[in-house]
Amino acid sequence: MNVGEQLRLMRKNVGLTQESVAEIMNITRQTLSNWERGINLPDIYTVARLATVYNISLDEVFLGKTFFKGGQNMKTNYGDAQIENLIKKHYPDAQKIQILSGGLVSQTFSFQSGAKKFIFQAGGKKEAYEKERYVSQQYKEHLPVRIIHGIYTNDDGRAYCFSDYIEGCKIFDLDQQALSDVVPSILELLARIASIEISESLGYGWFDETGLACFTSWKDFISSVYNDDMYNWNKLDSKKVDFGIIQNAIAALRENIDFIKLERPCLLHGDIGSYNLLADGTKISGAIDWSLSLYGDPLYEVANVLFWNEDKLQPLVSALKKQYMNDDLSRKKLKCYIIRIGLEEIYNTAVRGEIGYDDSWIMNRLSEVIMANDSDIV
Secondary structure (H helix, E strand, O other): OOHHHHHHHHHHHOOOOHHHHHHHHOOOHHHHHHHHOOOOOOOHHHHHHHHHHHOOOHHHHHHOOOEOOOOOOOOOOOOHHHHHHHHHHHOOOOEEEEEEOOOOOEEEEEEEEOOEEEEEEEEOOHHHHHHHHHHHHHHOOOOOOOOEEEEEEOOOOOEEEEEEOOOOEEHHHOOHHHHHHHHHHHHHHHHHHHOOEOOHHHOEEEEOOOOOEEEOOHHHHHHHHHOOOOOOHHHOOOOOOOHHHHHHHHHHHHHHHHHOOOOOOEEEOOOOOOOOEEEEOOEEEEEOOOOOOEEEOHHHHHHHHHHHOOHHHHHHHHHHHHHHOOOHHHHHHHHHHHHHHHHHHHHHHHOOOOOOEOHHHHHHHHHHHHHOOHHHOO
16 A cells, blocks of 8 residues: 555544645645645655645554554553663663664564573563474574574563574665665575475464464365354454455455465465565665464465555565566465455454554555456555
8 A cells, every 4th residue: 555545544434524624734635635645745844744734644644554442551651661671681781772764563672691692582472482483493594584592481471482583674664775785685585585495284374383274185275264153253343344355355255265275285374574674785685573474375475465555575575576477377366365364364454453554544455456457456
């Protein structure tokens, strides 16, 4: 989603008309309309003013995903003193403690201990850290992953962990030229991940911290989203979410499910995006946060990038479309996978009440994909 689309969605989310926003901002309605249609864009100072009017952060505008304001805390939110105490409990000589940008549920810091640099993360589920440790132990010889050194539970029951520091910055922080320069390295990383074949005895779909997944086939995993025993869509609040879009999405997935065939699963990261890849120069130096990793079709990895269609990642989106959307079967699979991803996301936030992203954006994206031709899903 580009910035213009994001601005339009955010205005609608707070129930404001273009006329009312134009009056508040002292601009013409046509100027605002041009911004929302992407004809031209406001400068950073004007975007900051709009963010204030819409009661959102600049990160939410530029990431291209709107944080879902769920009932849970978005961050663990330990204070500086608590963070320092937790780190020095395990690394007494720790110094140069610096905050880094984290995910939706974790606080992330770097620090120095002796001659080495480490990462400290607080928040998230202990099982997620244990899964990351499993991935690092199994695939550290093949992939640029963080090596987990310790996973602990604090007195308040919340988990935290320590891992190696990887040089580089998140690709979200790169300018467009630098991002374009690193795209070949991202494609090479995706190919490397996809080359790791997994024994069918481990299963398909998301795996746990022991490396075991629960589905006996890839088709079973994809179709599980409309399995009534696993997903109770009747719990969806029809006042907040258009159930008709959900029904159309499920119908489209059912119609094409027989195209989903996979002889043997491969490893998938499951959440490749601008916040989970680190770049050092023109090379990807790290792939972090494997909590959503799974076993399945490498095209599912591509579909995830295409579904979110981050404004920041358009050079990568263009490269993936060119490489993977060349035949009818691949396009049909990608459409199925994108629908599956969207349905899972809306179920997590609207039914399970988990932390995720804005429901209205997800629904709008699902509707776009359902209505589009297979070759125009992005």
